[in-house]
Amino acid sequence: MRVESKFLNRILYIRPSGEIDEHNATSARKEVDTLAEQYVTLAQQVVFDLGEISFMDSTGIGFLIGRYKKFHRYGVPMYIANPSQATDKILTVSGVYTLIPKI
Amino acid sequence: MSNYMKLEIAAKSENEGFARSAVAAFALGLNPSISELSDIKTAVSEAVTNCVVHAYASERHGERKILIECQTEKKQTEGGFLHITITDYGCGIEDVDKAVLPFFTTLSADERSGMGFTIMQTFMSDFSLKSEKGKGTIVKMTKEIGVEKEEVRERADA
Ligand SMILES: Nc1ncnc2c1ncn2[C@@H]1O[C@H](COP(=O)(O)OP(=O)(O)OP(=O)(O)O)[C@@H](O)[C@H]1O
Ligand SMILES: [Mg+2]
Numbered sequence: 094m095r096v097e098s099k100f101l102n103r104i105l106y107i108r109p110s111g112e113i114d115e116h117n118a119t120s121a122r123k124e125v126d127t128l129a130e131q132y133v134t135l136a137q138q139v140v141f142d143l144g145e146i147s148f149m150d151s152t153g154i155g156f157l158i159g160r161y162k163k164f165h166r167y168g169v170p171m172y173i174a175n176p177s178q179a180t181d182k183i184l185t186v187s188g189v190y191t192l193i194p195k196i
Numbered sequence: 197m198s199n200y201m202k203l204e205i206a207a208k209s210e211n212e213g214f215a216r217s218a219v220a221a222f223a224l225g226l227n228p229s230i231s232e233l234s235d236i237k238t239a240v241s242e243a244v245t246n247c248v249v250h251a252y253a254s255e256r257h258g259e260r261k262i263l264i265e266c267q268t269e270k271k272q273t274e275g276g277f278l279h280i281t282i283t284d285y286g287c288g289i290e291d292v293d294k295a296v297l298p299f300f301t302t303l304s305a306d307e308r309s310g311m312g313f314t315i316m317q318t319f320m321s322d323f324s325l326k327s328e329k330g331k332g333t334i335v336k337m338t339k340e341i342g343v344e345k346e347e348v349r350e351r352a353d354a
Pocket of ligand 2: 151242245246311312313
């Protein structure tokens with residue numbers, strides 16, 4: 094799992110790429126949480142760009158909600174951008190957008 | 197004309213990607229759309245992941261195997277059905293009616309959302325779950341292929 098990021102106008106953009114399943118989630122968590130620790134006190138909001146995610150199952154739901162809870166603790170809202178049709182379907186079915194709105 | 201395949205894999209997370217891709221490749225014979233194929237991949241990933249993280253969670257289990265069987269059934273006209281059976285010989289499920297409820301998980305500490313069975317049910321055309329404590333679990337799912345309107349169908353092999 095590769096994770097790209099940028100910090101612009103107090104917005105932290107996180108763009109993971111590849112497949113989020115049980116096998117890849119551990120490394121994705123580690124990478125993203127390192128970024129989170131670095132920027133959580135500086136960021137006004139976090140945008141997860143899912144445009145490069147080629148596959149995601151419920152492990153990805155748990156992953157996104159887990160990150161949401163981390164940022165929420167610091168009062169930093171999180172958003173989702175660019176989901177593929179397949180990713181959008183699974184996020185809609187599991188109600189993720191009620192916690193993490195799509196922009 | 198029907199087709200059949202049987203795949204036995206070790207219950208390891210590194211086999212999840214292989215398992216869903218193998219079933220998707222087998223399904224190509226039914227000429228599915230991209231979204232039908234992606235539904236199948238997701239549902240298989242859910243069932244296989246459950247075997248890895250729940251069925252064989254305890255150290256007691258010696259042989260940790262997952263059996264995946266697929267059968268195609270072609271309609272006279274376009275399309276057909278893909279029947280998938282995923283079996284494990286792990287710990288089994290205490291209460292299957294409870295397990296299938298949205299958000300029900302026994303592993304909330306591990307960032308599990310409890311959506312696996314809900315996703316299998318909504319992404320597939322038919323779903324059933326059988327389990328026996330200490331013996332194992334059988335998930336059966338069917339995907340009807342070719343039900344989308346022709347104009348919105350995007351061929352997966354195009
Ligand atoms: N093959 C299995 N063997 C034993 N228990 C299982 C099996 N599959 C599911 N379960 C039980 O059923 C519960 C619900 O499964 P489900 O896939 O819906 O959610 P989850 O795996 O806990 O979370 P998620 O799939 O969202 O990551 C699990 O928490 C587990 O207790
Ligand atoms: Mg699951």
